[in-house]
Amino acid sequence: MIDHHPNFNQYRIRTAQLADIPEILAIFADEVEAGRMLPRSEEIMRANIQDWRVAYLDNVIIGCVSLVFFTPQLCEIRSLAVAESYRQNGLGKKLVQAAVDLAEERGAVNVLTLTRAPYLFEQFGFERDDIRNFHQKVQQDCQLCPFLTCCDEVALLLKIKESVQ
DSSP: OOOOOOGGGGGGGEHHHHHHHHHHHHHHHHHHHSSSSSOHHHHHHHHTTTGGEEEEEETTEEEEEEOOOOOSSSSEEEEEEEEEGTTTHHHHHHHHHHHHHHHHHHOOEEEEEEEEEEHHHHHHOOEEOOGGGGGHHHHGGGGGGGGGGGGGOOEEEESOOOOOO
């Protein structure tokens, strides 16, 4: 559904703030309930709020994304969500770009994502990979995931720069 909000192109992306957490949680509540996203705790969000980016329009949050570092060189883009009435407008791409920019600013070498929408990330140069190649991710997140034995997400990796040996 495309929202023809007259001001849609006036949205902005910024670092999330603690006061944004309820709106962020609301954006992906339906996705969590439908089993398409894993829940995020308010406590973990508070502790890592600097790693979240939000898109907002008229002081209302309409999208979000987060970056999680497993090592100084490897991070993951996750919790990408856009409010339903603002989907299909390219906002997801802008949020992915904001996360890639943040990873680059922080010196990441590789950016991982697990997704059911690989085509979105492949547009940025992400390439398909095997999640088993990322033991930090598997140990930290996958072991606790209720979808561990029936995961339908595709692992993709973006090499921001070649690692120095």
